[in-house]
Amino acid sequence: MGMFQLICFFCGGFSLKETSMGQKSGNNEIKEKYLGIIEGFSAIVMERFLKPWLRIKWIFNLSRLGQLSRSYAAVADAFYYQVIKERRELFQQEKEKNANQSAFEKLPNGGLDQDDPIDAPRRPAFLDTLLKTAEENPELTDQVIKDEVSLFMLAGHDTTAFTFAAFLYLIAKHPEHQQLVVDELHQVFGDSNRPCTSNDFAQLKYLDCCIKETLRMYTNTPLMLRSIPEDLQAGDFTLPKGVTVLLNVHAAHHNPDIYPDPESFKPERFLPENSIGRHPYAFVPFSAGPRNCIGQKFAMYELRVVLANLLRWFRFSVSDPSAPLETPTLLIVLKFKNGARLIVSRRSNIS
Template sequence: MSVVLMFIGSWIGYGPFFCSLLVILLIGYYWTWSRSRFVRLINALPGPDALPFLGNFMDLNVDHDEYLKIVHFDWIKKYGAIYRLWLGHPAVLISSPEFMEPILNSQKLISKAVEYRYLNPWLGNCMFLTTGSRWRNRRRLLTPAFHFQILNSFVDVFNEKSADCAREFTKAIEAHGDENEIDIFPMMTQCALDIICETSMGRQTRNETEKAIYVKNLHRIGQIVMERGIRPWLAFDWIYKLSSLGRENQRCVKALHTFTNQVIRDRREILKRKANCHTDMPKSSLNNNNVIFQDTQEFHPKERLAFLDLLIKASETNADFSDDDIREEVDTVMFAGHDTTASAMSFFLHCIAKYPEHQQLVLQEVDAVFGDSDRDCSVQDAAELKYLECCIKETLRLYPSVPAIMRCLTEDIEIGGYKLPSGTSVALMIHGMHHSPEVFPDPETFDPKRFLPENSIGRHPYAFVPFSAGPRNCIGQKYGMLEIKVVLANLMRRFRFSVSDPSAPLIIPSSEVVLKPKHGIPLILSKRSFGE
């Protein structure tokens, strides 16, 4: 004990010396670092003034909707289509299709930015986060699960769940009347959740209480990632794990993993029992990459396989594909496929409620395709709904579900007259680009006719990229568009949508990993019949 007391006493005596030494070392490190080639190249770009170590944290420590406004509008207007900011480490933000093209089109620049590693404790080395040969192998493994014949088999799920959503709309009208605004966002979120649960995990997915807890944790993970991303000191894992945010993240991850692991075990048991009972299952064959591929000759919609079933079957023929790998990909599909479609469908209904002239054109198209029948929407029906698709695309222009994507440069590249060094995080600002008057004239107006074929001629191929583009584009974009079209077509057949104040501006979204309405989507709902 006396030795310990002597050590403490000596430390107190030398405390001021060591503090001074630490300050000198930090100043020396910062002076050397700030004059490095990497920093000089980054600081050659325009951008907001940054504080030592904290960077632009003080500017961006704001609510999520204000954050979106600053980085996608204010700073783009002030500094241009390429600028830089600092949050402990630098990020270069790009908002023009010409500047995005060399990155999106590259077969080399496919590495995710370091910011995505904040999702690793939950999603591990899933296809969304990994790179190189592992990404290519995983993409090759999963692509058959999104084959059009399998996607088409999910249309009955889209129809069933949109009918459930329509019933919820009817109940809301009966409870609140058809003259009062109702927040449709929770109902659209539930619809998207029910669809992704059944198509990715199967009909027997746990109970509603467990699913609600799963989704609550899923949403919170997205918020935690955003909150960690703007706090430079939390980039250090050891500090993050000691923080309240890090501890909350661990609790969420544990709950999410527990849920998905149990679903996988249950699903394996169900498939095993079906095999033992010699039930009629769709025949499968292996493609050239030794991946399970559904035989389209004998595939029947009522015998559809969930995404999880296809992964389990793949694991039976691929020893390197473990249950942890299955869990990572299922969690990724839940994460990417639930919030994104809920957001897109909700913002769509908001836009057509604000612009009744476009809603009327959609209603006329829907009535022309379905007449006065109450039959389900087929794939062929969805293909005929051209103006509905234009309205969906215009919604995704105004409200892209993922407002930005990030890459880490693995080699130097010149963009916009600036040399960006290897190791730089580059943010492709989809939301900012979609709202740029240089890319889309009168960008704040909802104008679906922008996406008519004759009006799209000459537009840069990377001007509209709600699902990203190039080799790392969204593997589920066809699934997402088909789901959105079927659900919205069924709702438009049954309801009209309006707002209490047509003169009010469009809703300003909140920037999380997925774009969301900050205060819901309040709309007036009214039932309609054919021709109304």
């Protein structure tokens, strides 16, 4: 993982951790270890995918990868259970202090700052919602809560981190598009340093186009597996019930019949007037249907907030804009094999 993507990985992880579990980042060793094992888990899953014999549980458990997987799981579980314990204690303390008011409502904004400008007042963190539900439903054990939170966390770490890195890499290689985004940001924010609000995002249409074009060119999960619940007719072929289908989303997003010149960065593809008639499943970076990504709205929200702020304050460039695009490698989620090397400079209009 390149240094810039590593920074994106940790920033995205801390942001997701704060929102899903209501916990701010700290120097706790177990938190740092937890963030560090996410990529390790991805490598293990990919290894099992490529080596069929490792899919046999007892063989995997006896292998070096099985031992490594268990050690990673132990660190992750320790982190989750520690956070659950801390949040439950806070929940109970607030409940005792405010016997006549819901402890859920009195939690300090799900762990976020009161002066956080994004859509205040805040909704409680995902973990707080689970803890409140657990009070009324004893079947919602700590293990069930841990499983729900871990799914949210594991699915959102390196996916968002890679998209951050890919967006800034593409925008650095295409300064003309970067300038269009900056001009749009200036129209909305002027020279002020005021923070973003959700009302601003409706006006940042070209930023959205650039994010979507990044997700098209560098779909962070380019392959998806789906089980067929019933016989499915696909052209001249019948896919029988129960088979697993590998969906090549990358190929769909690079289909020249839908996206002419698919290897070129053209955010204007996603302007409303250029999207008329395009099949709704021609662009599925978060999958679609009942098994789509549960965090897609959060991911898009996070991308808009972070990227808008970065481009307001910093200029991104590359040493050789004419160099071929970096080809990422697949490790469940795409990675830049040698990193995405960017030149970052502070914008002169920011004090």
